[in-house]
Amino acid sequence: MNIDLEQFLIVSIILFCIGLLGVVVRRNLIVMYMGLELMLNAANLALVSFSHFRDNLDGQILVFFIITVAAAEVAVGLALIVALYRKRQTTDVNELTSMKL
């Protein structure tokens, strides 16, 4: 079975939208963070498939950078979420309201 570029792209766009929806709709920080990772991986999928169908490796180089950066972001982000959990015993963003207009 041959899978062509459009199908890869459709999957990647669906992944991106699920991720964005997760960030916008869900109120739990960990789940929001999973949504963010999904968005980054959607971009990775798009880049890899473009790179494959174009016979050009630049896209895959960028994917390496994205994976590395995403790992760094997760390291920092989870540390922050843990620090917040220690302070407030919650990861719900609705509780993050110490600063208001």
Added chain:
Amino acid sequence: MDISLISLEVGVALIGIIILLTDLWTPAENKARLGWIAIGGLITVFCYNFSTFDQATAGINGYSKDGLAVYFQGFFVMAAILVILLTMSYASRVSSGISELYALICFALVGMCFAAGASNFIMLFVAVELITTSFYVLTSFERHRLRSLEAGIKYLIMGATSSAIMVFGIALIYGTTGTLDFNEVSRSLLTPAGLSMQLLLHLGALMVLGGLIFKLGAIPFQLWVPDVYQGAPIPVTAFLSSGSKAAGIVLIFRTLAEACPSLLDQEWLPKLLSITAGITILYGSLCALRQRNLKRLLGYSSIASAGYILLGIVCLDNIGSQAVLFYLSGYLFGILAAFTIISVVSEESGDEDISILANLHQRSPFMATILTLAIASLAGIPPLAGFLGKFALLRSAFGKLNDQHSSMPWLIGIAMLGIVISLYYYFKIIREIYWGPGLYWKEKKPSAEPLCCPRAAEIALLICLFALIGLGLYPEPILSLAGEATNNLFSSRP
């Protein structure tokens, strides 16, 4: 590959590492002084880099060191030096790890310097992420304070969202053009095959611009600004409002002018940008009116100033970008002087309400004078630097008035209105210095004890003072530098 081309970035990264290492042998009470090493190192590295730099556009794959890059690198190094001076006077309030604060500022500076010279989407992405990831840590640096932590998390979620959107935009650009290099992206559009894909490419470029506008703090990505500015430690807020913002601007210039020149011919682009600029100016100015927290007030005013910067970008020509560069230089010294004084004054009470400024003209005439000048410069009062910056922006906008179908008259009107509104909230600060009734919730007279200014803050303030007045009275050197930096930017445009 010529390593001397990136000697500035390598040098700054080394300074960061050296500070982290020196920290191991430094007794706790001397750690704040490590900042002097950082400042000395930054000056040395920048001078070395500047002396070895030759004007012929030098570049390696993905990095070009042209006039624009050098101008912004000078700007970033200046901002970092002032921020490190501010950090040194803030050191007593950082419970632990002051040297990590210096090192992280250096690492963010590396990202900014790379961003200034990015000519490839990989470089753009990595530089932006280096800046943002350093700022996630910096923002939540005082993690025993809930507000700092909360600001860090808000910045993290929104920053990561915007960079994910940006990455997807880069993927779309790569998909349509098959390359990530700015020049090749712009060239690939000239072929007939490229034209058919233009829509997708423009969508991608818009997503990239969206991610960069997040750095600028303009509508629709402005939500994080007030909270993060209020929650972050003051030196970090100062660096966010100067360095991080300018990194967004240089990347917007590069994306628009170098990667996607075909976008500039679209009729909707100036319209979209002017709507963004107009709403940003109004939003920032109107929301700042009722703020009492100084950092939050300056946060909203920095949203408004992002709007003025977009006003210069809307022009999409060399004069507009020259004005943006000059405005930024004036803005840097104004906002850093203001934050430095807020940091010194808020130290004893730990509060950042506007009423802590009461009686400042008796407690410290030096700081009261400089804060007045800085705020007047931000508000755009002649003959200070901020006035000339706003004047240059409006002049470049007036130059575009005669264009067909232009929304410029509206935008200029809104900008004028924004400037008038901003006079109110800026002068609220000045009124508080001289005639403030004091801490309103304690109902007592403001303290009249003299307030001494730490040495490091004093140096930063003196630099700002000279720059504010100097740029206002003798703008030619910086204006011509900014002109040189931008005279090739939109060169293909008529």
